[in-house]
Amino acid sequence: MTIGPKEGWQVYSSAQDADGRCICTVVAPEQNLCSRDAKGRQLRQLLEKVQNMTQSIEVLNLRTQRDFQYVMKMENQMKGLRTKFRQIEDDRKTVMARNFQELKEKMDELQPLIPVLEQYKTDAQLISSFKEEIRNLSVVLAAIQEEMGAYDYDELYQRVLRLDNRLRNCMGKLTCGKLMKITGPVTIKTSGMRFGAWMTDPQASQRNNRVWYMDSYTNNKIVHEYKTMDDFVANTVSRTYNLPFKWEGTGHVVYNGSLYYNKYQSNIIVKYSFETGRVLAQRALEYTGFHNTYPYSWGGYSDIDVMTDELGMWLVYATNQNAGNIVIAQMDPDTLEVQKTWNTEYSKRNAGESFMICGTLYITNSHQTGAKVYYSYSTKTSSYEYTDIPFHNQYFHISMLDYNARERALYAWNNGHQVLYNVTLFHVIKTEDDS
The missing domain is CATH 1.20.5 (Single alpha-helices involved in coiled-coils or other helix-helix interfaces)
Incomplete structure (x- = not known):
């Protein structure tokens, strides 16, 4: 029989024998x-x-x-x-x-103008005194004319003319003098390679302000022309010239409408007319070193340097005969003929750059920072002196330095910058009465 489970439990399974008797009963909790x-x-x-x-x-x-x-x-x-x-x-x-x-x-740009203005003020005062003398003499002439005859008046009139000529000669002499000071620079433009040349024509009229630009010191024959300095700054080219020969160095000048330069790999000076586009003259400089034989200290085939000043055109170079020292030559701008030479004792290779003012050659002792005008040679007296005129090498490497008599300024190419320096000259004015 199956055993009944206790409360809360239920029969899960059971087993019986053959007679129906209960052998085992399995109980489990109720589901709930x-x-x-x-x-x-x-x-x-x-x-x-x-x-x-x-x-x-x-x-x-x-x-x-x-x-x-x-x-x-x-x-x-x-x-x-x-x-x-x-x-x-x-x-x-x-x-x-x-x-x-x-x-x-x-x-800084305005500062260099002060000594120039002061110099012009001094010159203007001197000229004014001459004009005042003429006016006073004219008044005296008028009074004497009334009292004396026409013959005496003519004689005094000639005195007036002579005085007027003295005045004009004096005004002409004011452009010349001895270098005393260099101020600046004023940076006009930054362009081109590290070396080059730029210039204006000192013989041009005041209305003609053309600028010429020659980039690099070799392997080039392209010259750019600009109508004005403003056009140069704005890079507005008016004309481009393709020279018949490449140039060498940076010692070029424009003088009376023509370009003078050293022909590539030679001791030949070339005169090229911008108006006609033709070579007007060529001349070889005998015994002159070229192609880095006797360059300035910076190199760049700067053996031959063409210059101009108040007295005309000059050449600066070196020869074996002068032991590599600088030779100054005065040159005819029409024929390129050398008229006279002066031998200096200054080594061309030790010079940074040089320029002519009023027949005197001024030489710098370096092309780098700290340079100064160290030496000068007067062609008038054939004598030299050591000087100490500093100038500011703002961009650390000058490869061209040239004087323009019309502008009374130094044009320079300084490490890819085109700059201007003002110069102050000491004037010594002599009249006919001076001994």
Whole structure:
């Protein structure tokens, strides 16, 4: 027989023998017993809480990830703002520094004009005194004419003419003098290679302000022309010339409408007319070193230097006969014939650059920083002296330095910059009455 289970239990399975007797009975709790059990309820509640917490954690995780991305985005924006603020601050300082630098450069450009204006003021006072003397003499003439005859008037009139001629001669002499000071430079333009030459024509009229530009010291034969200095600064080329021969060095000049230069790999001077586009003359300089035999200290095939001043055209070079020292030659600008030479004792290779003013050659001791006019040779007295006239080598390497008598200025090519220096001359004026 099957044994009846106790309360709360039920028969799960039973086994009987062949006679129907109960051998084993398996009982189990009733199906609904665990659902009513207190511990079962707690377990179910805990399970629900765990599920709720899992969902909450997932929501919190999603929210945290979203907030983290937002924070990262804000951090990047803050970094960008800090960079912009820093850039704005740096730009402000840069703009202020640039503005101050521009003001300083303008002041520096005006500064060299002061001694020039003072010199002109002195010259003007001297000329005014001559004019006052003429006016006074004219008044006396008028009074004497009334009292004396026409013959005496003519004689006095001739005296007036002689005085007027003296005045004009004096005005002509004011353009000459001894170099006392170099001021500047004023940077006109920055262009071209490290070496080159630029110039105006000292023989041109005041209305003719053409500028010529020759880039590099060799392997080139292109010359650019500009109508005015403003066009030169703006790089507005008016004409371009293709020379028949390449040039060598940077010692070129334009004089009375023609270009004078050293022909490439030779000791030949060429005169080229801008008006006709033809070579007007050529002449070889006998015994003259060329192609870096006796250059200036910076090299660049600067063996032969053509120059002009108030007295005409000059050549500066060196020869073996003068032991490599500088030779000065006065040259006829029409025929290129050498009229007279002077041998100096200054080594061409030790000179930085040189230029002529009023028949005197001035030589710098270097082409680099710290250079000064160290030596001068007067062709009038055939004598030399050591000088100490400093000038500011702003860009550290001068490869061309040439005097323009009309402008009373030095044209220079300084490390790819085209600059101008003003010069102050000491005038010694002699009249016919001086011994």
